[in-house]
Each structure stands twice: as structure tokens, then as C-alpha cells.
Amino acid sequence: MDNSHLTNSTDTIVAIATAAGRAGVGVVRLSGGDLSPFIEGLLGYQKTLVPRRAYYAAFLDAEDVILDQGLLLFFSSPHSFTGENVLELQGHGGPVVLDSLVSRCVELGARLARPGEFSERAFLNDKLDLAQAEGIADLIDASSSQAARSAVRSMQGEFSVMIRGLVERMIELRVYVEAAIDFPEEEIDFLADTRLRQNLKRLADDLANILMAAQQGALLRDGITLVLAGKPNAGKSSLLNALAGQDAAIVTAVAGTTRDVLREKINLNGVPVNIVDTAGLREATDAIEKEGVARAWREIEKADAILYVVDVTSSEDTQLKTLWPEYFSRFPRNHQKIITLFNKIDLVKADSHIVEDSENLIPLSAKTGEGLDSLKDILLTTVGYQEQADGVFSARRRHLDAIAKASEFVATGITQLETLGAGELLAEDLREAQRYLSEITGEFSSDDLLGRIFSSFCIGK
Ligand SMILES: Nc1nc2c(ncn2[C@@H]2O[C@H](COP(=O)(O)OP(=O)(O)OP(=O)(O)O)[C@@H](O)[C@H]2O)c(=O)[nH]1
Numbered sequence: 001m002d003n004s005h006l007t008n009s010t011d012t013i014v015a016i017a018t019a020a021g022r023a024g025v026g027v028v029r030l031s032g033g034d035l036s037p038f039i040e041g042l043l044g045y046q047k048t049l050v051p052r053r054a055y056y057a058a059f060l061d062a063e064d065v066i067l068d069q070g071l072l073l074f075f076s077s078p079h080s081f082t083g084e085n086v087l088e089l090q091g092h093g094g095p096v097v098l099d100s101l102v103s104r105c106v107e108l109g110a111r112l113a114r115p116g117e118f119s120e121r122a123f124l125n126d127k128l129d130l131a132q133a134e135g136i137a138d139l140i141d142a143s144s145s146q147a148a149r150s151a152v153r154s155m156q157g158e159f160s161v162m163i164r165g166l167v168e169r170m171i172e173l174r175v176y177v178e179a180a181i182d183f184p185e186e187e188i189d190f191l192a193d194t195r196l197r198q199n200l201k202r203l204a205d206d207l208a209n210i211l212m213a214a215q216q217g218a219l220l221r222d223g224i225t226l227v228l229a230g231k232p233n234a235g236k237s238s239l240l241n242a243l244a245g246q247d248a249a250i251v252t253a254v255a256g257t258t259r260d261v262l263r264e265k266i267n268l269n270g271v272p273v274n275i276v277d278t279a280g281l282r283e284a285t286d287a288i289e290k291e292g293v294a295r296a297w298r299e300i301e302k303a304d305a306i307l308y309v310v311d312v313t314s315s316e317d318t319q320l321k322t323l324w325p326e327y328f329s330r331f332p333r334n335h336q337k338i339i340t341l342f343n344k345i346d347l348v349k350a351d352s353h354i355v356e357d358s359e360n361l362i363p364l365s366a367k368t369g370e371g372l373d374s375l376k377d378i379l380l381t382t383v384g385y386q387e388q389a390d391g392v393f394s395a396r397r398r399h400l401d402a403i404a405k406a407s408e409f410v411a412t413g414i415t416q417l418e419t420l421g422a423g424e425l426l427a428e429d430l431r432e433a434q435r436y437l438s439e440i441t442g443e444f445s446s447d448d449l450l451g452r453i454f455s456s457f458c459i460g461k
């Protein structure tokens with residue numbers, strides 16, 4: 001990869017690499033060109049450090065007063081995280097002492113690192129690609145062991161290898177098609193070329209598969225948002241409490257108890273789930289409840305899935321269209337997953353009319369907990385999560401978008417070929433598809449995109 005147009009800074013950057021707060025050890029990291037002035041300044045004398053050897057030393061200020069003592073580690077370019085010369089000071093993990101070490105390094109000529117700047121330098125020096133750098137950030141942010149495992153796979157480059165493999169195949173197909181166009185005297189009949197069509201078909205299938213795996217990874221990373229909606233007193237807040245395992249929301253027999261939007265975070269098989277409790281939907285009379293209902297609708301619109309809660313003792317109906325006509329009049333083209341929950345089954349006889357006949361209808365009781373397990377099981381499949389231990393790598397929205405775009409171009413390319421025999425158009429579509437895929441690993445990414453990605457990382461990473 002040629003990123004030489006971006007590599008301009010050889011100034012030395014410094015940051016605390018460990019978390020803020022008190023800890024046994026705290027790490028300050030420097031990266032740059034010639035680090036000897038820093039070594040000399042911190043130690044008080046000149047010394048050539050052997051790379052990757054731990055030195056026990058006192059770190060001094062300008063007046064030779066000891067700021068801290070700890071380990072000094074040197075990594076020489078290009079064998080370091082950033083690919084530059086790197087110096088690590090492992091001192092004591094107190095905010096004041098670490099700040100004083102950073103100040104000392106600034107005094108000696110370093111500049112405070114921007115968020116993600118170490119990773120950015122690693123990317124610019126070809127130590128890792130963009131998807132791998134994002135994997136590192138995702139590993140740091142992982143909220144479950146499953147999410148962490150998938151981030152490790154991305155960090156190690158499994159995702160990048162798959163993407164590069166697809167890019168390679170696109171290039172081969174382009175070369176083949178473009179060569180045929182350039183030598184028309186050879187007279188290649190694209191329409192009759194079954195090998196080309198098979199290869200294209202396989203490419204389309206593999207793109208679809210990788211998109212599915214990436215969607216799993218994105219779910220593990222970003223989680224899903226579920227909104228509890230329904231008439232007043234249906235038991236929405238009781239369900240929030242039951243799912244969260246704590247008394248988060250006020251529950252009373254008064255219809256219209258909840259007015260504000262309440263959020264709780266839970267973890268289902270490693271997938272972070274945001275559960276949102278809302279005001280009961282009805283023609284509200286007072287101003288507060290009106291606002292609550294308006295907010296409820298806004299949350300409903302944004303949800304990945306909606307749990308529509310119905311008080312089973314109040315309805316004989318099981319059809320969502322009659323249970324919740326307001327939803328369908330607001331959103332005529334129903335775009336969301338809705339699961340109907342018949343709550344309070346503890347109040348009806350066991351042989352009642354409710355039959356568990358579909359994934360979209362679950363009888364349960366927020367009070368006794370009956371039915372909650374089937375709800376949890378169904379929730380994840382509803383949003384498209386399949387638990388698979390292996391093969392999932394962490395992915396982001398931008399990766400999904402890029403793969404989807406590439407798929408579209410391959411699909412139109414195939415159509416161009418099949419309907420028009422148009423090799424030129426196919427070649428153009430393949431070029432576009434390749435460009436989108438290459439954005440994932442950062443080969444063709446704009447400085448703008450890179451800036452946005454790295455600035456979302458934490459400082460010191
Ligand atoms: N027996 C029984 N009562 C329940 C169950 N779930 C909720 N309730 C009761 O129903 C009443 C309303 O419950 P909430 O959870 O406040 O209902 P809500 O849908 O949040 O109501 P609003 O906030 O007013 O919209 C309370 O008295 C609860 O104790 C259940 O599964 N079984």
C-alpha cells in the first residue's frame with residue numbers, strides 16, 4: 001500500500017497509554033524519530049538502549065529531581081507498534097505522577113498525541129490496515145467476551161484477508177474482461193462464456209456470505225435497541241424491570257405511570273441490548289403525558305425491534321393489525337420487527353385462548369417470569385443474530401455499507417452481461433465494486449475518512 005502522500009509527521013508524540021485513575025502501574029508512550037534526547041533527558045545521562053530490554057531507572061525532571069522510577073523499554077523502528085521508534089515508560093499508575101512524566105516529555109520536545117494517533121501512525125507505516133486498527137479499538141470497547149473474541153479476529157487480520165481475497169478475484173475478472181475488450185479481433189462472446197458467469201456468480205455468493213458474517217459482528221459490537229410499547233398498564237415497565245433484573249422503572253396500577261423514556265442495558269448471549277421503556281400510548285390529556293407519548297413514538301420509529309405489550313385480560317384478539325392500528329396508520333410500510341407480548345398470563349387459566357403459534361407472539365408474565373426465556377431466545381433470532389462461536393469478526397456500519405455497495409455493483413454487472421452482453425459495463429461495475437471493498441482495509445480511503453475513524457479512538461492508542 002502506498003500511503004507516502006500521508007506520511008509527513010516525524011515529530012515525537014506522547015500520551016498516557018493506560019486508563020485514567022489509580023493503578024499499580026501506569027504507562028507513558030512516546031513515538032517518533034530520534035528518541036535519544038528523551039532518553040538522555042529522562043535519565044540525566046546519555047545511553048544507548050538495547051531494543052526490547054527492560055531497564056530499571058529513575059525518571060528525572062529538568063532539575064534532576066526524581067519524578068518516578070520504573071521501567072524503560074525501547075522499540076526500534078520498524079519493529080514497534082507504530083513502526084517508528086517507540087519508548088515506553090512504565091511508572092506508577094497515579095494521575096499526577098503520569099501527568100508529570102508527560103509534561104517532562106513535552107518539555108523535552110514531544111507533542112501530546114491526538115486520539116488514535118499511535119494507531120494512525122501504525123496504519124500509515126503499514127503495520128496494520130484499517131480494519132485491523134478498528135479491530136483494536138473494538139477490542140478495547142468490547143462489552144462482552146463474544147464481542148472481544150470477534151474483535152481479536154479482526155485485529156489479527158482475518159476479516160482483511162477475506163476482503164483482500166475478494167478484491168483479488170475482482171481484479172482477475174477485470175483483467176480478463178478488459179483484455180477481451182482491448183482485443184476485439186479475438187472476438188470473445190461474453191454471453192457464451194460460462195466460466196466468466198460462474199466466477200461472477202461465485203463472487204456474488206461470497207459477498208453475500210461475508211455480509212452476513214459482518215452483520216453478526218456489527219450486532220456484537222453495536223448491539224440492538226428494543227422498545228417496549230403498548231397501552232397504559234399493559235405491563236411495559238414491569239417487563240423492563242424483569243428483563244433488567246432490577247427495579248429500574250416505577251410500576252403502579254395507575255394508567256399513565258411512565259412518562260419519561262427509560263433505558264436499561266442488558267446482555268443477551270454477548271449481544272448488548274438496549275431496552276427502552278416508554279409511556280403508554282393513548283390520547284393523553286395533560287401536557288406531560290402528551291410529551292411522553294410523543295417521545296414514545298419517536299423511540300418506536302428508531303427501534304431495531306419493537307415489543308408490543310398487550311394486557312392479555314383486556315383482549316381476545318391476536319392480530320397485530322387490530323391490536324395496534326395506530327402503528328400501521330403511521331407507518332403504512334411496516335419496516336420493523338414487532339413481537340407481540342401477551343402479558344399477565346398468570347391472571348388467565350392455563351387452558352386459555354392464547355396459543356404460542358408464531359415467533360411474533362409470546363404469552364408471558366412479567367410478574368412470575370413465565371415466558372421470559374422464550375422471549376430472550378426469540379429476540380436474538382428476530383434481529384438476525386445466529387450464535388456461532390467461530391467465524392464472526394467485529395464489523396462496523398461502514399464495513400456493511402461497503403460490502404453491500406460492492407454486492408450491488410457485482411449484481412448489476414451480472415445483469416449487464418446477461419441482458420446486453422456488455423463487457424465494458426461489467427468491467428466498470430467490477431471496478432466500482434473493487435473500490436468499495438478496498439475502502440474497508442483502507443487502500444483507497446480518503447484522508448477525511450481516516451481522520452474520522454482514528455479520532456474516535458482513545459488517546460494513547
Ligand atoms: N398479575 C400481573 N400483573 C402485572 C403483570 N405485569 C404488570 N402487572 C401489573 O400491571 C400494572 C401496570 O404495570 P406497569 O408495568 O406499570 O405497566 P405500564 O405498561 O408500564 O404502564 P404505564 O407506564 O402506565 O404505561 C401494575 O399494577 C403491575 O403490577 C403481570 O405479568 N401479571
Ligand SMILES: [Mg+2]
Nearest residue numbers: 236237257258
Ligand atoms: Mg410504565
